[in-house]
Amino acid sequence: MTAPLTPPPPPHNQPPHDLWQAPPTGGALGLAGYQEDGPGMKTEIREAAVITVAMALGGVLLGVLWWWLAPHVPLVSDAETVFLQDTEGEQAVGVDGTFILLALGFGLVSALVVFLIRRRGGIPLVIALTLGGILGSLLAWRLGIWLGPEQDVAAHAKEVGKGVTFDAPLELNAKGALLAWSLGALVVHLGLMALFAPRDPDPYQQNQYPPAPPTS
Numbered sequence: 605m606t607a608p609l610t611p612p613p614p615p616h617n618q619p620p621h622d623l624w625q626a627p628p629t630g631g632a633l634g635l636a637g638y639q640e641d642g643p644g645m646k647t648e649i650r651e652a653a654v655i656t657v658a659m660a661l662g663g664v665l666l667g668v669l670w671w672w673l674a675p676h677v678p679l680v681s682d683a684e685t686v687f688l689q690d691t692e693g694e695q696a697v698g699v700d701g702t703f704i705l706l707a708l709g710f711g712l713v714s715a716l717v718v719f720l721i722r723r724r725g726g727i728p729l730v731i732a733l734t735l736g737g738i739l740g741s742l743l744a745w746r747l748g749i750w751l752g753p754e755q756d757v758a759a760h761a762k763e764v765g766k767g768v769t770f771d772a773p774l775e776l777n778a779k780g781a782l783l784a785w786s787l788g789a790l791v792v793h794l795g796l797m798a799l800f801a802p803r804d805p806d807p808y809q810q811n812q813y814p815p816a817p818p819t820s
């Protein structure tokens with residue numbers, strides 16, 4: 605008596621099992637992903653535009669806070685020259701530091717709000733945080749200068765008179781401070797995404813091994 609050399613046929617309605625056959629769901633998942641990219645990307649771009657505008661308008665509040673909280677730099681004139689009243693003072697450094705600290709705080713709040721609104725992130729949101737922070741900082745910088753003391757120092761010195769102390773114009777000497785809002789927002793958003801963002805299942809890992817053949 606000899607054993608048959610060919611395996612028995614598969615059961616009724618059961619397709620033959622091929623160990624080298626690609627998972628049937630892989631292509632469907634890929635097509636579904638490409639089909640969803642169209643409207644999904646449009647939604648992300650629309651949300652990113654709203655975030656950019658909101659952050660840019662937030663520069664108004666940043667500018668007002670900077671003008672209000674920044675230290676004053678006292679000047680004095682001897683009718684010929686205008687000079688610092690306190691040559692060893694650090695008020696000028698404090699003006700830049702105040703702007704940077706406020707901008708970092710605005711970046712933290714911006715990133716937190718954006719993450720709570722949309723937890724999955726995306727490139728459009730990163731661009732919105734970067735561009736919105738820069739636009740908001742520029743608006744805050746110009747608004748703070750406009751709200752601050754007179755920009756024409758010579759005219760202001762003549763107006764107040766000889767030996768009278770007056771405030772120097774509000775200036776931002778470290779122009780790199782204009783990037784603090786964007787950098788703070790990106791760092792905080794990246795940290796929140798790494799810690800709390802939902803994870804997408806990996807379809808390739810799920811379909812790495814074919815299903816086991818049925819047992820009779």
